[in-house]
Amino acid sequence: MVSARQPLSASVKDVAAAAGVSLGTVSNVLNRPDRVTAATRERVERAMADLGFVRNESARSLRAGRTRTLAYVMLDASNPFFTDVAQGIERAAEGAEMSLFLCNSDGRATREATHLEHLEQQRVQGILITPVEPDSSLLDAIARRGTPLVVVDRIRKGGEFCSVAVDDVLGGRLAVEHLIDRGHRRVAFVGGPLSIGQVTDRYEGARQAWAAAGLPEEDLTLLAVDSLTAASGRSAGERLAGIPSGRRPTAAFCANDLVAFGLLQQATSVGLRVPDQLSIVGYDDIDFAAAAAVPLTSVRQPRQELGRAAAELVLDEAGNPAHRHQQVMFTPELVARASTLG
């Protein structure tokens, strides 16, 4: 029998009183059920059900000194890339009987800082984060104070924490090598802001491939945008369409798929045929890439793997005294589709 609206009040003490045992026995039922006789255990469990007892995790973790929680602070929850990473983390967390809390910084350093502060105060067992600014001393401070922390999708050498990423320079190289192979001699890199490491790395890879092919530097244009969203892609598309066709790049390499989507939409809407007049390469190979107006050539990253690896590192740091920080780098892969295959 459950009573109505008993606002989460029953404590171990109440249960003990109701069951006619001591408070310690109730705790034993909860934590070492084998040490308690079947009859009393039953009586206690009955009392817990009657009173609607719910363990108070604050008290539990205060006493225990640790929680059963992991958290992932996402850079952009509306980007499927990050939700896939999160899913990889979730699976690993579940395997370790941990709860995973997702926080979204939405690309804003202030919101990120707030989340981090709360998480640290909550004494979560580990923090995974794709940071707005990976060089922020905030991260070092947190790691130094003792919360296991792993940076996801960015490598940070020499830090006091692990990091896991995919080789973005290589990814950029793959993308542009592909375009060069397809005969393109004027290419635009569309991405930004340049303060984001993922962007600069992919750009760097693009430039390496360009240089390696002996092509003139000025024919690899940088088309800077201020966020990695479809809206930015559309604005880049406008600028691109405004260039006279004789000088216009014949292909664009976008820093992620969302930008590529926007660019594709805009280009199509002003009558630029993709891939004939403009080839497009995206990055991430999110599930939607294959379903785009023109199926998108993209650089695939092992998203779930990335998450899983990160979770394993943070769990290792939390549980293994012999833990050593490490930097794990995955390899991306080009997936060619119609947007570059005229």
Next chain:
Amino acid sequence: MVSARQPLSASVKDVAAAAGVSLGTVSNVLNRPDRVTAATRERVERAMADLGFVRNESARSLRAGRTRTLAYVMLDASNPFFTDVAQGIERAAEGAEMSLFLCNSDGRATREATHLEHLEQQRVQGILITPVEPDSSLLDAIARRGTPLVVVDRIRKGGEFCSVAVDDVLGGRLAVEHLIDRGHRRVAFVGGPLSIGQVTDRYEGARQAWAAAGLPEEDLTLLAVDSLTAASGRSAGERLAGIPSGRRPTAAFCANDLVAFGLLQQATSVGLRVPDQLSIVGYDDIDFAAAAAVPLTSVRQPRQELGRAAAELVLDEAGNPAHRHQQVMFTPELVARASTLG
């Protein structure tokens, strides 16, 4: 000066000792800085910085009896619809100076139950949830025990909690009325599982529109799939393509955009022209809908609004003793695009 690797150990007591004041004073600096003289406040703050003091939220909320946290248990974090809802919640939470934790049940009742159990134990200030099974007694039990709870994207009348949703029956009607207007007389509804209320409501709306137009019941086919994913959409596409063209539906109304994407992909790949041979209507109008291979006609829901409204209700319940449970229903809207405009 920050010492190296002082694992989150400094407590209020340590700070007090370092600053040469009592523990109560440190607490005052933290909670009522105006009641403490500038000089001592400075001294205490200095000590906190030196020791790397981080407030222990477990102890704080144990004593205070409540937390500053909201949680949203998402049905499917990889569906952009839900991340947009989450963004609406996040904005509202931020306005109320609350942290928002996102949990992903991934459509599994067991994982959902685990998350709910942890959240209740954590004494979060409120739970928002798009449940796997809205009629589950688990939800009632939680509400009855006193944690404010709001069901998102589903209406549940007579419950002990608020709910917020969009009129799915109307949405289904809009979609099918549109198809009838465009001249379609054989239509398939693609969705499932039928245990999901959103699916049955949209189907119900479709049937209402069909009946209202006086069309024969058997010409509105149900194409059941077992999840609302692109993969399911592709399998439905195979089945659809297998029907001889004389009897094949000329249009499909999909229970959400992900299914519509899959269907579109599959149809295109077997040479069915969209919209000429098969028109498609999706549901949710996620951002990718407009960027699809054939831009997708879809039923738009006020996603962020939905989240914001839900968050406001849960905050009201948490803070306002005069709170009354209510059911809020939003109105959807059809957005016509190329996938139905031959």
Next chain:
DNA sequence: CGGTCGTATTAAAACGTTTCAAAAGGAGCG
């Protein structure tokens, strides 16, 4: 029947905060 041993239960301490009543300082005033 006394002693020993093993099991089941209990009582008390501890975790790190917040809060509240009480004490300690000072300032102002007669």
Next chain:
DNA sequence: CGCTCCTTTTGAAACGTTTTAATACGACCG
């Protein structure tokens, strides 16, 4: 100089759990 009245600071209690050492209780054995 003594008194009152503020303001600032202090000390102790309380939040709900877990844990550990101690106790109670039988049972078994000699």
